[in-house]
Amino acid sequence: MPKIAVVGSINLDLVVPVPHHPVPGETVLGGELAEHPGGKGANQAVAAARLGAQVAMVGRVGDDEAGSVLRAALQREGVDVRWVLAESGFRTGRALIAVDRASGENSIIVSPGANTALAPEHCAASGTVLRDADVTLLQQEIPAATVEAAARLAGGTVLLNPAPARSTMTRESLRDLLDMVDILVPNRAELAAMVGHELHDLHAVADAARTLRGPSAVVVTLGADGALLCEEGAVLLVPALAVTPVDTTAAGDAYCGALACAVAEGLPLHEAVRNANATAALATTRPGAQPSLPTRAEVEKLLGHDFLP
Template sequence: MTETNAANATKCLGVVAVVGSLNMDLVVRVPRLPAAGETLAGHAFAQVAGGKGGNQAVAAARLGARVAMIGCVGADGNGALLRAGLEAEGIDCGALATCDAVPTGVALIAVDEAGRNSIIIVAGGNGELTDADIARHESLLSEASVLVCQLETPPSTVHAAIDAGRRLGKTVILNPAPAMGPLPGAWLPLVDYLIPNEVEAAALTGMPIGSPAQAADAAQALRSQGARNVLITLGASGVLAALESGTTHFEAPRVTAVDTTAAGDTFIGAFAAQLAGGVAVDDAVRFAQRAAALSVTRPGAQPSIPTLAELDSAR
């Protein structure tokens, strides 16, 4: 555990279990995102820890929660580095498997001068996480108060995880990313908080999302399909929250973005940490927005995620 996170442990909000992906991110900075068939010269390269599951686990840990990670990496150098990185954050990796048959997942990321990104993912070990792994680690899920999942592991595994979370009475957060279309009908009633961005929400609903008002319509459509609460993250336009208590548009903090990679993951990890500690939803959203806003002012995925101390000092 790092010195900073050791200090954060005294402020622990609760227990979060993350079921999801771990990737090694290969990041190149480019003047603009390339068009189809175009070759561009990049001007910087970095290799950093990432993957939506790993990013969200790190965010929750740095922002106060005790975290356990359920995932799978390859038996290679990248896998060893990712495991060591999570352990350095104080994350329980007892349920992080190693698969000899495939490499660790990777993400190829281009980031332009406006901080926008384009990402290609190769699943690797993430694709080897199974329903049986979820069943084997159900005792770990039972110890958490909040469960977080994404869509970078096999669909049957995600369904097994959110089904277990519902059966065990946990608060279930699903980040439907990457979303290629509507989710299976049986999934949404298992979800307490569905958190897509505007692109993912459009894919889930087939509805255009160019404004908070359109996001509100899409969120209500997803609630009508069974999701208890829907938070659509809109980048610089804030967060549209369609909750059981009503619909609210949360304005985003104003910052100059350097790199938006992992901003959504930071939001979700921060939100999960707050919920695990019993914080009211509106306050949890505002806290998560502040964390995400600070993350976009720094490059990289996990390196950009703030700690509680950094968030406090940025007030």
């Protein structure tokens, strides 16, 4: 099985369905509160594990009940949690998520908690897990220095999902990070934040992706429009699969986990993107973050062929 190392966040998601997202100063009455395991790092680890990958997670939880619950949830999914440790004096991270009942679109506020304690030295202390992984999967709900340390220690392909976008990142620090990244997977808004201007159409998205120096490939996720793959100067729009969305929470994480799994299995990147499109589409048809992540058999059924065509 392919080996994937995920260095990232672990959160408890607190999810409330709402009739619409409130505007500033507005209060809306939502539905029943649901609690699910979440966090971009943990979601991506579970997504890859459900698709058959051998996954190890490097992260931090609080020394509290939520931390124990989330660590156990990862372990049940087959994720190696030897490097998921409880940090004394911290609460486990939380994500406050409002989901529009009609569109399935979400808005999220993250209280990072123990995720802020994940430090560069913890990456070094993870032994050979980063060096030996076929793919190291990173996001930005942990400190920037830790993301950079993990990328530097990685021995295989480095896949970075630059979410959430860092408005405080300097051009120089961005260049330094991208020099260590092989595959960059932003959405349209994250790519716009990286290049410093709005992207009004797909031509602008493609032009922006081509301006980035460092990664050998950029995969821009476009929601219902699919994904734009920019590789070696060529641009390919890979269409989305038609589904009826219920909740878009963790769709991007499903995408990244699937892409990492397919890359680790040796698929050409255009095939890996098609698999990731299908995985993310399925995730939008169910509520919650980790509860929405599909299995390999479910993805293959939607694709109409094996994960490895």
